[in-house]
Amino acid sequence: MTSSAPAPTKTGDFIRDIIDEDLKAGRHTKVITRFPPEPNGFLHIGHAKSICLNFGLALEYREKLGAGTRCHLRFDDTDPAKEDTLFEDGIQADVRWLGFDWDGLYHASDYFEQMYDYAEHLIKEGKAFVCSLTDAEIKEYRGNVTTPGKNSPYRDRSVEENLDLFRRMRKGEFKDSEHVLRGKIDMANANMKMRDPMLYRIRHTAHHMTGDKWCIYPMYDYAHPISDAIEGITHSICTLEFENNRELYDWTIDNLIDYAKFPSRPHQYEFARLNLNYTVLSKRRLLELVEGKHVSGWDDPRLPTIAGLRRRGYTPESIRNFCTTVGVAKANSVVDMAQLEFCIRDDLNQSAPRVLAVLKPLKVVITNYPDDQVQELDAAYFPPDFPKQASRKIPFSKEIYVEQDDFMLEPIKDFHRLAPGKEVRLRYAYCITCTNVVKDEDGNVTELHATYDPATLGANPEGRKVKGTIHWVSAKHAANAEVRLYDRLLSVEAPPAGKDSEFLNAVNPNALQVLTDCKVERSLAESKAGERFQFERQGYFIADEKDHKPGALVFNRIVTLKDSWARAQKK
């Protein structure tokens, strides 16, 4: 009896430990998280880790703490130059596809007015000032990691002047970059993020949500903590590179005028982002692959984007399981692609019906089988020890196709398949023995002749062992199909550390191989886009969601089956 895939064993992680302690100490009575993407691109599997963490936490703790515990989807839309509604739509679709729903859809831009008020308050308190240094001067005054910065000459402007300037910034009296609002903290702080950080910049650019209402926009470090505070976020979870920003996150919240009014004092916690070998996860590289037309689009099945994985045939369940198996911790790490591949095989092993498909056909004529006879044979969709027990009929006739790779003119040791004089079992059908090899003038094998043993249908042959079983398809009943064989995006674990486009050299030229003369069993002629199958002995495939239609069958290989024979060959 095959048990259904056990849920991955999950041990607690440091985030859950923190939450448990907070709850125990009475600091919170509910847990509110948020997933805060910037709507400037597509989500990838790295985001899935964050989504599973944030939404997963809300789901888990809601069971103990009841309603009120929730996870928001918030678009971090503070840079109008890069962001777009189009991306928001894609992100929402991806989150939903992964199986999550948000309790409230928000935008950082919802709070622009309030952020502005807080900024005026900061100015009145003498904690922020309008700086009129140029871009280059600001950079110069900031110092570097080993030398302290210098105070801006505008740092001591009066509250009145600052207020006046800031109000005029809002009114649009200045050009882009003419002034900025900065927090007045400490130019000598060892944490560079605390050297009078920029809070607002002037951008005469329309925003996809607020239109032309604003020409000054808050920076991430100012907008994020305020958004969290307003929404009552209890645990604000982000990735490791924001560790240095935490001090500023705290400074911002602690200096809000109505600090005490907020439902909870949010705290930021950082975890290690996901890294995967044999692929790329950086926004920049993904963008370059798409814009450089190295792939067909954001949903190219070679890509680790959510849209790409979906089209490739990955299930949401398998991705969620993957996220829980990789865990949540603080050490930078690179997860092995084999882990992801395991998760999808594990899922599909349970759910995908088995069918027969010949990818690279080699015709076999069964010389002792009656010319016009056709037998309808029973073929189970799932192995006998599975709970599901559906089956279909597959036609058997005199001419069939088998896989080219399942024949060897001169078989090597331990090759259990077809070769001159050798006998194999045809899955769900008879055993056949290869009696003759037909070649063209170049010596290529073009056809095989074989004889079948009528006594071997549903029974073992008498007095001999047949080791191999191969898949096949009846020549005159088979449907034609295009099959896209996908493999890992990169041919090396990690592209060279180099900047620019060097990683393109690491792109696996065989990440996509298109086969157009495939022969698939009759039943697949009626398959629908999005249906997943196991092509026996080969792998899991999905009928392409865009291109597959009746009469023009197109299947994508999701992942191969484990192949210990192939592995043994490599040694």
Added chain:
RNA sequence: UGGGGUGUCGCCAAGUGGUAAGGCAGCUGGUUCUGAUCCAGCCAUUCCGAGGUUCAAAUCCUUGCACCCCAGCCA
């Protein structure tokens, strides 16, 4: 050379002073009309290194070392 982090099996990752979980990968063997699945077994005398405290240390102390992040008017 400043500050913030991290170092436990090939890859993830538990472990919170009591004598190294689990998953993936790998290796053996068994079952099998998928060289798949499934099943059984193996896989860290040792936790970045060196000292120290302790009856007892991956866990505490000292001191090295390695790697990551911070000098966008990006997030």
